[in-house]
Amino acid sequence: MSSNDRFRTTTPRALRDPVTLSTRLEAVPTEPRTRPLNEWVEKLRERLGDGESVPWFDPASGGVEARSLFLLEAPGQKSVGEEAGLRRTGSGIISVDNDDQTAQNCWTLRSESGLPYQESLHWNIVPWYLGSADRIAAPGQTEIQRAAPFLHEVISLLPALEVVVPMGRKAQAGWAAYQARYAPQVHTLPTWHPSPRVFASRPAARDEILEVLRRAAKLLGTA
Numbered sequence: 001m002s003s004n005d006r007f008r009t010t011t012p013r014a015l016r017d018p019v020t021l022s023t024r025l026e027a028v029p030t031e032p033r034t035r036p037l038n039e040w041v042e043k044l045r046e047r048l049g050d051g052e053s054v055p056w057f058d059p060a061s062g063g064v065e066a067r068s069l070f071l072l073e074a075p076g077q078k079s080v081g082e083e084a085g086l087r088r089t090g091s092g093i094i095s096v097d098n099d100d101q102t103a104q105n106c107w108t109l110r111s112e113s114g115l116p117y118q119e120s121l122h123w124n125i126v127p128w129y130l131g132s133a134d135r136i137a138a139p140g141q142t143e144i145q146r147a148a149p150f151l152h153e154v155i156s157l158l159p160a161l162e163v164v165v166p167m168g169r170k171a172q173a174g175w176a177a178y179q180a181r182y183a184p185q186v187h188t189l190p191t192w193h194p195s196p197r198v199f200a201s202r203p204a205a206r207d208e209i210l211e212v213l214r215r216a217a218k219l220l221g222t223a
Contacts (some may be wrong), residue, residue, distance in 0.1 A: 005118075007060030012107040015091045016099035024093060028056045033063030035211040036157055037121075044127065044150060053129040055079045057121065058095040066121035067220050068163040071153075072193065073170040074126040074139050076100060094122050109206070113213035114223040123154060125166075125174035144174045151178055161186055163216045167209075168193030187219055 007024065015021045028038050037057040045054050055075050057063065077101035078090030091098050096106040096117060110117060126147040131137035151174070155161065164186050166175040172190045174205075179188065191212040192198050192205040199206055217223035 007058075008118075009097050009107075012097070012104040013093055013099045014087070014097040015093070015095060020097075021091055022099075024091070024095070025056075027059035028093070030217055031059035031063070033065050033166060033213045034059050034061065036064050037154070040153065040157065041127075048128060053080060055091075056093045057123070058093050058097070059096065059116060060070050060095065061121050062119050063121065065160055066119065066158055068115070068120040068216050069158065069161055070106070070122045070166065071164065071166045071171045071175055072102075072122070072124050073168055074124050074137075074143075075128065076102065077129075078103065080129045083198055094124065096122060101196040102194055105196070105199065105206075109194065109210050109213055113217050115213050115217040115220070116222055118221055119220060125151060125171045127151075127154075128147050134219050139174075144170070146175070148174070148178060150182075152182060155182070157182060163187045163189060163217060163219055165189045165191060165212060167191055168195075168198075187216075189216055 026051070029035065034057045041054055041056055045185055048054065053075075075094060076090075078098045079094050080092065090100070096103050096110060106122070109116060119172070126139040126143045130139055130143060139217060155178075161184070166172040166188070171193070175188065180183070184192060189212045191209045193204065195207055214223060
């Protein structure tokens with residue numbers, strides 16, 4: 001068994017279990033594939049002075065060996081740790097195993113598409129939490145521009161990256177600006193944000209996301 005295999009989950013929302021979450025958090029500073037990324041997070045927190053408003057990378061993911069990167073907008077409350085000072089907090093990790101509906105949608109769609117989580121990484125165009133103690137806020141152009149150098153630092157840590165999937169209009173705008181400046185040699189597969197709100201308002205969105213994930217799996221040869 002590889003060090004990464006011990007984190008495999010068979011159902012969504014695995015991090016709602018305190019023991020599972022504790023095990024995952026204990027691996028944050030030690031898991032080889034994500035340690036360079038989480039060392040970067042630690043330094044970014046120091047630079048920003050924002051405590052846990054920047055969640056950790058998931059030790060269950062592909063880390064620096066990831067061949068695909070899924071970009072959303074900004075961390076939600078269920079991915080932000082207790083020290084961020086919000087009224088509602090979560091795991092402290094950006095993970096498809098988080099205890100929220102968006103993460104569950106990602107987990108289920110990945111399972112259906114045949115795209116292993118261990119081949120991928122999930123992150124956000126803006127890496128820190130936006131909003132108040134009670135309510136998350138969507139990133140505006142100012143936040144996206146401020147975060148652009150940090151996205152470049154993350155991409156530079158992913159030498160095996162082949163596919164990027166920006167999910168939602170904000171993530172797509174941020175990634176398009178990044179592409180225009182840095183011209184990364186990757187396949188870009190834009191799609192919808194996997195939130196329950198999007199699924200409720202656009203019934204076709206789920207199938208369209210699934211098709212994008214299947215294309216990603218085909219490109220990576222995992223399907």
